[in-house]
Amino acid sequence: MNRAAFFAPFLRGAFIEKTRSPWIIRAAENAGNTAELSITITGEDRSAASISAAIEASSFFREHTLPLSVSLKADGAEYRYLCAPDFYSAEKILRGERTEAWAIDKGTAGPSRADVVRNRVALITGGAQGFGEEITRGLAAVGALVFIADLNMAGAEGLAKQLNGEYGKTVAFPVKVNVAEEESVQAMTEQIALNAGGLDLCISNAGVLRASSILEQDIASFRFVTEVNYTAFAIVSKYCGLLMKAQHETALSWTADIIQINSKSGLEGSNKNGSYAGGKFGGIGLVQSFAKELVEYGIKVNAVCPGNFFDGPLWSDPEKGLFVQYLKAGKVAGAKNIADVKSFYEAKVPMNRGCTGKDVIRAILYLVEQEYETGQALPVTGGQVMLS
Numbered sequence: 001m002n003r004a005a006f007f008a009p010f011l012r013g014a015f016i017e018k019t020r021s022p023w024i025i026r027a028a029e030n031a032g033n034t035a036e037l038s039i040t041i042t043g044e045d046r047s048a049a050s051i052s053a054a055i056e057a058s059s060f061f062r063e064h065t066l067p068l069s070v071s072l073k074a075d076g077a078e079y080r081y082l083c084a085p086d087f088y089s090a091e092k093i094l095r096g097e098r099t100e101a102w103a104i105d106k107g108t109a110g111p112s113r114a115d116v117v118r119n120r121v122a123l124i125t126g127g128a129q130g131f132g133e134e135i136t137r138g139l140a141a142v143g144a145l146v147f148i149a150d151l152n153m154a155g156a157e158g159l160a161k162q163l164n165g166e167y168g169k170t171v172a173f174p175v176k177v178n179v180a181e182e183e184s185v186q187a188m189t190e191q192i193a194l195n196a197g198g199l200d201l202c203i204s205n206a207g208v209l210r211a212s213s214i215l216e217q218d219i220a221s222f223r224f225v226t227e228v229n230y231t232a233f234a235i236v237s238k239y240c241g242l243l244m245k246a247q248h249e250t251a252l253s254w255t256a257d258i259i260q261i262n263s264k265s266g267l268e269g270s271n272k273n274g275s276y277a278g279g280k281f282g283g284i285g286l287v288q289s290f291a292k293e294l295v296e297y298g299i300k301v302n303a304v305c306p307g308n309f310f311d312g313p314l315w316s317d318p319e320k321g322l323f324v325q326y327l328k329a330g331k332v333a334g335a336k337n338i339a340d341v342k343s344f345y346e347a348k349v350p351m352n353r354g355c356t357g358k359d360v361i362r363a364i365l366y367l368v369e370q371e372y373e374t375g376q377a378l379p380v381t382g383g384q385v386m387l388s
């Protein structure tokens with residue numbers, strides 16, 4: 001593992017613990033010498049304790065301040081980091097526009113719903129398109145730093161560029177990942193550790209659908225759906241969990257969240273769509289199990305189960321969307337056009353409309369804000385699926 005990425009979450013946790021607010025710890029070889037703290041680590045297993053003790057004993061902390069940069073010496077090598085309460089300020093230090101140490105402002109009251117992810121570091125897999133894009137936009141709008149991780153790098157880059165332009169600062173980073181491959185996911189979390197120091201919110205959203213009768217489905221297609229929707233959630237939870245656990249070692253009072261974007265098909269079966277529903281049901285088993293295990297490290301694990309996103313590409317793509325497919329296949333009796341097919345599906349929802357990105361964002365913010373819940377699957381279906 002990259003050594004600078006290995007130490008970063010311990011450092012970030014120590015800053016969080018002193019301020020009760022999120023920090024950016026950014027690996028940067030040319031970090032400035034102003035307001036710098038030097039820390040020496042002897043022995044990898046003492047990393048967390050050495051970093052916490054060095055900050056506690058430093059003249060910075062005694063003067064109720066925190067350094068702008070840290071030089072960390074371990075195994076005969078030196079690692080340098082910029083330290084700032086948000087990414088924009090980290091960029092200012094790099095440009096030499098900030099030379100004064102940070103005053104410690106220990107927040108006591110909890111943040112309001114709108115501020116619950118402000119300056120927090122968030123990852124969204126499959127963030128380039130569909131629900132993922134909506135969630136990325138929603139999180140950026142409420143002040144999070146978002147890593148847009150996707151197989152479609154051009155899409156992730158385009159969205160990050162657009163958002164950074166819109167906000168006039170870095171609010172989003174594109175990262176290439178295949179969530180079904182362990183090495184790729186590990187490299188993704190290293191990128192996050194090097195650029196932000198740790199992670200507060202992991203949204204495991206990337207998913208695929210290959211609807212088919214079980215009597216006809218090619219088993220390779222069944223396995224593909226299961227790999228992406230089920231196994232990949234475990235891979236993402238493993239590496240994000242390790243990063244969050246390391247951060248928690250120096251920030252015992254801080255909580256982090258892993259949220260799986262599941263589906264209403266994770267709560268009730270889906271006709272001729274077993275590979276999808278089976279993987280989503282399994283996802284809830286993983287959510288409950290990981291929640292029990294990771295609570296020890298301050299990590300909550302929950303699922304959001306959205307209803308159908310009729311306005312997203314899965315349903316509305318004019319060439320391969322489900323509305324076109326269902327119209328051509330005659331799946332909805334009497335339907336003459338796409339509007340007829342859409343009305344048929346909308347009528348299945350008591351609230352008579354599809355789920356939107358806004359509905360999902362509200363559920364995510366609720367789960368992050370709610371400190372007393374873990375292992376839950378929250379339906380966001382307009383009443384179409386009700387828990388018993």
Ligand SMILES: NC(=O)c1ccc[n+]([C@@H]2O[C@H](COP(=O)([O-])OP(=O)(O)OC[C@H]3O[C@@H](n4cnc5c(N)ncnc54)[C@H](O)[C@@H]3O)[C@@H](O)[C@H]2O)c1
Nearest residue numbers: 126129130131150151152178179205206207263308309314
């Ligand atoms: N669209 C719906 O109606 C609906 C309803 C309920 C739940 N969901 C769930 O929401 C999530 C997003 O669905 P969507 O409809 O927005 O999908 P989408 O197909 O529009 O977008 C999925 C994104 O994930 C990316 N992706 C796919 N495989 C990947 C991989 N192996 N590694 C990294 N990235 C990968 C794609 O490139 C794409 O950007 C899924 O988990 C899905 O099951 C969707």
